[in-house]
Every structure is written in structure tokens, then in C-alpha cells.
Amino acid sequence: xxxxxxxxxxxxxxxxxxxxxxxxxxxxxxxxxxxxxxxxxxxxxxxxxxxxxxxxxxxxxxxxxxxxxxxxxxxxxxxxxxxxxxxxxxxxxxxxxxxxxxxxxxxxxxxxxxxxxxxxxxxxxxxxxxxxxxxxxxxxxxxxxxxxxxxxxxxxxxxxxxxxxxxxxxxxxxxxxxxxxxxxxxxxxxxxxxxxxxxxxxxxxxxxxxxxxxxxxxxxxxxxxxxxxxxxxxxxxxxxxxxxxxxxxxxxxxxxxxxxxxxxxxxxxxxxxxxxxxxxxxxxxxxxxxxxxxxxxxxxxxx
Amino acid sequence: xxxxxxxxxxxxxxxxxxxxxxxxxxxxxxxxxxxxxxxxxxxxxxxxxxxxxxxxxxxxxxxxxxxxxxxxxxxxxxxxxxxxxxxxxxxxxxxxxxxxxxxxxxxxxxxxxxxxxxxxxxxxxxxxxxxxxxxxxxxxxxxxxxxxxxxxxxxxxxxxxxxxxxxxxxxxxxxxxxxxxxxxxxxxxxxxxxxxxxxxxxxxxxxxxxxxxxxxxxxxxxxxxxxxxxxxxxxxxxxxxxxxxxxxxxxxxxxxxxxxxxxxxxxxxxxxxxxxxxxxxx
Numbered sequence: 386x387x388x389x390x391x392x393x394x395x396x397x398x399x400x401x402x403x404x405x406x407x408x409x410x411x412x413x414x415x416x417x418x419x420x421x422x423x424x425x426x427x428x429x430x431x432x433x434x435x436x437x438x439x440x441x442x443x444x445x446x447x448x449x450x451x452x453x454x455x456x457x458x459x460x461x462x463x464x465x466x467x468x469x470x471x472x473x474x475x476x477x478x479x480x481x482x483x484x485x486x487x488x489x490x491x492x493x494x495x496x497x498x499x500x501x502x503x504x505x506x507x508x509x510x511x512x513x514x515x516x517x518x519x520x521x522x523x524x525x526x527x528x529x530x531x532x533x534x535x536x537x538x539x540x541x542x543x544x545x546x547x548x549x550x551x552x553x554x555x556x557x558x559x560x561x562x563x564x565x566x567x568x569x570x571x572x573x574x575x576x577x578x579x580x581x582x583x584x585x586x587x588x589x590x591x592x593x594x595x596x597x598x599x600x601x602x603x604x605x606x607x608x609x610x611x612x613x614x615x616x617x618x619x620x621x622x623x624x625x626x627x628x629x630x631x632x633x634x635x636x637x638x639x640x641x642x643x644x645x646x647x648x649x650x651x652x653x654x655x656x657x658x659x660x661x662x663x664x665x666x667x668x669x670x671x672x673x674x675x676x677x678x679x680x681x682x683x684x685x686x687x688x
Numbered sequence: 689x690x691x692x693x694x695x696x697x698x699x700x701x702x703x704x705x706x707x708x709x710x711x712x713x714x715x716x717x718x719x720x721x722x723x724x725x726x727x728x729x730x731x732x733x734x735x736x737x738x739x740x741x742x743x744x745x746x747x748x749x750x751x752x753x754x755x756x757x758x759x760x761x762x763x764x765x766x767x768x769x770x771x772x773x774x775x776x777x778x779x780x781x782x783x784x785x786x787x788x789x790x791x792x793x794x795x796x797x798x799x800x801x802x803x804x805x806x807x808x809x810x811x812x813x814x815x816x817x818x819x820x821x822x823x824x825x826x827x828x829x830x831x832x833x834x835x836x837x838x839x840x841x842x843x844x845x846x847x848x849x850x851x852x853x854x855x856x857x858x859x860x861x862x863x864x865x866x867x868x869x870x871x872x873x874x875x876x877x878x879x880x881x882x883x884x885x886x887x888x889x890x891x892x893x894x895x896x897x898x899x900x901x902x903x904x905x906x907x908x909x910x911x912x913x914x915x916x917x918x919x920x921x922x923x924x925x926x927x928x929x930x931x932x933x934x935x936x937x938x939x940x941x942x943x944x945x946x947x948x949x950x951x952x953x954x955x956x957x958x959x960x961x962x963x964x965x966x967x968x969x970x
Contacts, residue, residue, distance in 0.1 A: 412789030
């Protein structure tokens with residue numbers, strides 16, 4: 386941001402077309418009004434609400450950290466934090482590794498590779514409603530696609546979504562299916578930025594493919610790998626639709642993520658203050674990951 | 689495995705294993721969708737009797753006729769189109785104006801304001817949802833189109849993207865016009881805006897797709913059936929389908945709802961992939 390300002394100062398000596406003028410503000414005013422009204426104000430109003438015994442329309446009496454104290458005595462909230470981390474742990478490494486694998490295999494100019502890339506990204510354009518609809522019918526006991534495939538091998542399909550031990554895994558599989566396109570594409574564009582002459586030099590040195598992969602390809606995309614992981618952590622941390630539509634958070638709240646806890650609390654029980662406090666906790670957790678992403682992309686821009 | 693090895697169907701055993709794995713994953717990708725399409729083409733009663741009948745004839749388009757004839761799917765598609773289209777157009781307008789303002793014009797407090805807008809990028813939707821819901825209750829905007837459009841309009845991403853883009857355009861282009869006494873608005877409209885078409889496309893696609901697929905805000909804001917968007921509407925019909933008598937019908941509705949965006953994707957694949965991955969890395 387410093388550069389354009391300095392540039393302005395230099396130009397200003399000849400003709401002062403970049404001098405600060407109030408009327409120039411009019412260009413940014415429409416956006417800033419919306420930004421202030423529907424993002425900045427709600428952000429602070431949400432913090433304010435979290436310190437109050439709020440109801441649907443107003444903030445109610447001030448109760449200090451009462452909501453936060455209630456949250457951390459609430460076993461379901463603590464469970465939902467654990468569930469969220471568990472879900473991130475199930476999905477993010479799988480997305481990064483499968484995405485990398487697909488990118489490495491499909492990074493070529495053939496027609497079949499192009500078709501497969503199209504296929505692997507296609508699920509990403511679907512809404513969470515359609516994705517969960519597809520996977521619920523796949524998982525449905527006794528008549529779904531999964532139980533028919535298991536039946537073909539004479540086995541009984543695991544009861545994804547109703548068995549407490551594996552319900553979250555069922556949601557994770559549907560999520561990986563839904564989200565695999567973006568990691569693959571990010572890795573593909575990173576792979577295409579590696580200069581070809583490095584590979585040619587390696588080929589002249591008789592490096593085999595494993596050596597080439599380990600000493601050229603993987604080091605070159607290390608930063609992209611970290612970026613993919615952080616993007617996915619931020620995104621998967623906000624799990625809501627899949628859990629709400631596939632299991633409603635059950636069985637026994639074992640698939641209830643933080644966002645679903647917020648939804649249940651604020652928009653079903655209308656305990657607005659408690660919900661607001663929970664969303665501030667979520668905000669703090671996401672902020673840590675978002676900060677990491679910000680620092681990472683800034684460093685990339687400097688390099 | 690690097691790109692100079694032309695064919696995946698290579699010579700070694702390792703190549704075949706990799707090829708097999710990719711094909712397996714491809715089946716895992718396509719299988720569920722094909723299964724749902726097949727279900728949507730089956731008679732509901734036949735499915736109740738024998739789930740395996742999904743793999744063989746007879747197929748029927750009766751479920752689609754029922755979908756078109758009896759469900760609310762059309763009005764939900766219309767609502768989604770109004771919301772996503774409206775949000776996209778407004779986002780492009782506001783972001784372009786603000787991007788030009790931040791990148792090219794000077795006004796008191798500009799740099800501070802821009803940093804504040806950038807910080808807005810780090811705010812997740814969930815951190816503001818509850819307060820926003822209350823504000824929209826005060827304004828009486830729930831169950832209205834403005835109520836569904838306005839929250840998305842506050843996203844800082846478009847302004848950030850357009851500011852970056854305007855900054856990358858050489859200053860000589862508009863300086864000459866301004867020295868010729870053209871107004872700022874005219875320079876913006878005639879000289880600079882035509883140069884930003886690629887960024888407009890990226891932002892437009894990203895915004896439209898995001899709004900079309902948004903679920904949480906419409907779920908809490910549009911509570912009346914006639915204001916449902918497609919995501920909320922389809923979700924409202926799919927409760928408890930384990931007991932449902934009409935699996936085929938529900939699947940036809942899902943295919944009907946998912947097909948347009950998939951077809952658009954097939955045609956504009958390159959732009960969509962660029963927009964989505966560009967937005968992710970920002």
C-alpha cells in the first residue's frame with residue numbers, strides 16, 4: 386500500500402490529480418456502507434450479544450462472561466469442539482494427499498487426463514443439499530448402493546450415519562467426495578509452474594521417477610501443500626450442512642460440529658446469547674488458521 | 689510420474705497400479721451420481737419391492753413429469769436465480785466502484801479504510817450470523833429477496849480482487865484521459881472498466897456459484913416455503929426418506945436441481961476452475 390502513495394507524491398509535483406479529495410470517497414461509499422452495516426456492525430454486535438442474556442429481538446440484561454461459563458460447563462459444546470477437530474483430522478489430510486495423488490497422475494496433456502480432471506472437479510459445483518442427498522441414498526441400509534456393493538461380495542455394509550463409531554467417517558467420506566476438486570486443481574497449477582528444464586536436466590542425469598518426484602517435484606510444491614492444508618482446515622472447520630442434513634448431529638451428538646451447535650442453540654432454542662458466545666469461540670479458532678494463511682500468502686507475494 | 693511421461697498406461701507394474709487406483713477413484717466419483725440418476729428413472733413401487741431393479745430395465749421418466757407437475761422446484765429455482773443473479777450483479781457493481789476508488793483515487797483515510805476492508809476477509813460467516821439475523825429481524829427483511837441478497841454483498845473478497853486488478857493496469861492509460869479533463873466516472877466507465885472483464889468474469893462466477901449453493905443464511909432467513917432457495921427447498925423435501933415411498937421421485941427432484949449447475953460447469957469449466965482456485969488462493 387505504501388508504493389502507490391509514494392508514486393502519487395512524485396506525480397503531484399507536476400499536476401495534482403492524485404490529491405486527496407472528499408468526492409473520491411463516493412466511489413467506495415456504497416460498498417463501505419454495506420460492509421459497515423452487515424459485516425462490521427454484526428461482528429461487534431455479536432460480541433456484545435455474547436455478554437448478554439439475549440433474545441430474538443434485543444440484547445437483554447448484561448451477564449458478563451456468564452454465557453462463556455455456561456458453554457464450558459456444557460458437555461455437548463465441548464463434545465462439538467472435539468467433533469469438529471476430529472472431522473478436520475479425518476478430512477484435511479485425506480483431501481491433501483488424494484488431491485496431490487490425482488494431480489500427479491493427471492498432470493499430462495492427454496484427453497483421458499482432461500476428462501478425469503473434469504470428473505474429479507465436477508462434484509465441487511454441487512450444493513451441500515445435493516451432495517448429502519446423494520450420499521444418504523448411497524449409505525441407506527439394506528437398499529443403498531453401498532449395501533448392494535457389499536452384498537455382491539457377500540458382506541454386510543457398515544451402518545454409516547447410524548453407528549456411533551463410524552458416523553463421522555461417513556460424513557467425512559461424503560465431504561472428501563465433495564471437496565476433492567479444489568486441492569487437485571491447486572496442486573495441478575503448482576505442478577505446471579515447475580520449470581520443465583529441471584526435469585530435462587534430471588533426465589540427463591538418469592534420475593529415476595521416484596528420485597525426480599522426491600527431489601524436484603515435491604520440494605517445488607511444498608508451499609502449495611501447506612496452503613491447501615490451511616485452506617481446507619479453515620473450510621472444513623465450518624462443517625455444518627453435511628452434519629445437519631445427514632445425521633442431524635446424532636447419534637448422541639457424536640457428529641455435531643460447533644456450527645451445528647450454534648445453529649441448534651441460536652436458531653432452534655433461541656438462546657441467542659449462548660449461541661453468540663459459541664460463535665465467538667469458533668471465530669477465534671478460525672482466526673488462527675486464517676492468520677496462518679494470510680502470512681503464508683504474503684510471504685509468497687514478497688518472494 | 690512427471691508430465692513428460694506421456695501415457696498413464698505405461699510400461700511398468702507401478703504404472704498399472706497407479707492407473708488402477710485412479711480408475712477406482714473415478715468410479716467412486718461417478719458411481720453415486722449415476723446411481724442417483726438411475727434411481728430417478730425407476731418406478732417407485734418397483735424400487736420398494738426390489739432395490740436391485742435400479743440396475744436394469746424398465747426405466748421411466750414418470751418421476752420427472754411428477755417433479756415438473758407437482759413440486760415447488762420451479763419456484764425455488766426462480767428464487768435461487770433471483771438471489772444469485774442479483775447478488776452477482778450488485779457485487780460486480782459495488783466491487784468495481786470500490787476497487788477503482790481504492791486503487792486509483794485518493795481521499796482522506798483511504799489506506800486505513802482499505803486495511804479494515806482487508807481484515808474483513810478474515811471474518812467467517814458464522815461469527816456474524818446471529819447478530820445479522822437479529823439486525824434483519826429489526827429491518828423486517830427476513831423472507832424477502834433483499835434479505836437474502838444483502839449479507840453476501842458485504843463480502844470483502846470482490847473489493848480486494850478488483851483493487852488488485854485495477855492496480856495492475858498501467859496508470860498512463862487513465863492519467864492521459866484525466867489530464868484531458870475527463871471526469872473520474874467517465875474514465876472509470878470508458879477507459880478502465882473494459883479492461884477488467886477477466887476479473888469481472890472470475891468474480892461473477894465465484895459469486896454466483898457461492899450464492900447458488902449457499903445453505904446456512906437462506907435456511908435461517910427464508911422460513912416461508914415460497915421464499916425458499918433451491919438448496920433449502922430440496923433439503924426440506926429430503927427429510928426422513930428412509931421411510932419414504934417415493935425414492936425415485938425424490939431423486940428426480942435432486943437431479944432436476946443439480947443438473948443445471950453441472951451442465952453450466954461442463955460448458956464453462958475452464959472459467960469456473962480458474963475462478964474457484966483463484967479465489968481460494970487470493
